[in-house]
Amino acid sequence: MGEWQYSQVLTGILTLNRLPAGTSKSTVDLTDEDLELGSAEILGVRRCVLTLVIENHENEFIVRGECDFSLTVECSRCLDAFEMSDSLDIAFVVKLLRASEISAAGEDSSEDFYVMPIGADDFDLRPIARERLLLSLPLKFLCKEECRGLCPVCGINKNSGTCDCRQETSDERWAELAKLRDQMGGN
Ligand SMILES: [Zn+2]
Ligand SMILES: [Zn+2]
Secondary structure, three states, rough: OOOOEEEOOOEEEHHHOOOOOOEEEEEEEEOOOHHHHOOOEEEEEEEEEEEEEEEEOOEEEEEEEEEEEEEEOOOOOOOOOOEEEEEEEEEEHHHHHHEEHHHHHHHOOOOOOOEEEEOOEEOOOOHHHHHHHHHHHHOOOOOOOOOOOEEOOOEEEOOOOOOOOOOOOOOOHHHHHHHHHHHHHOO
């Protein structure tokens, strides 16, 4: 592999016609505004950096790299904010085609294959980062696996405090227990 060229892409837009021929490397810093993650549980983007190696074959760009991110999220049990970090592999191809070729190519387009008309220079990395990042996230954020959550009666965070609230006995497990007790002849 030849000399690495290094470029900073601050806006999240890759300007294809400015990429050097051959292989180059770009780092892209994405912000809250760039990612627009649009989720009440995601409180903020602390860091989201794409490190990309781009092979420029004139009208075809092969992009590989990773997305390192760190988010401030809300625990779905105790509602505390905490930080989660992860790293994702990213790989896709951008192909520039003549208008007449685009409709044909559209039929076998996939999420790893993007088609743009020849002459269109700005490739937006933000929706790709947003989509991949959202897909990688768990359905529920937990500050820790054994998070004890909030007391449903007084709202105290049971990870850091205790209370004397009685739990509702409408819970099915309690009903089962009561039935068992009846069967055993108790009262
Ligand atoms: Zn929690
Ligand atoms: Zn309580």
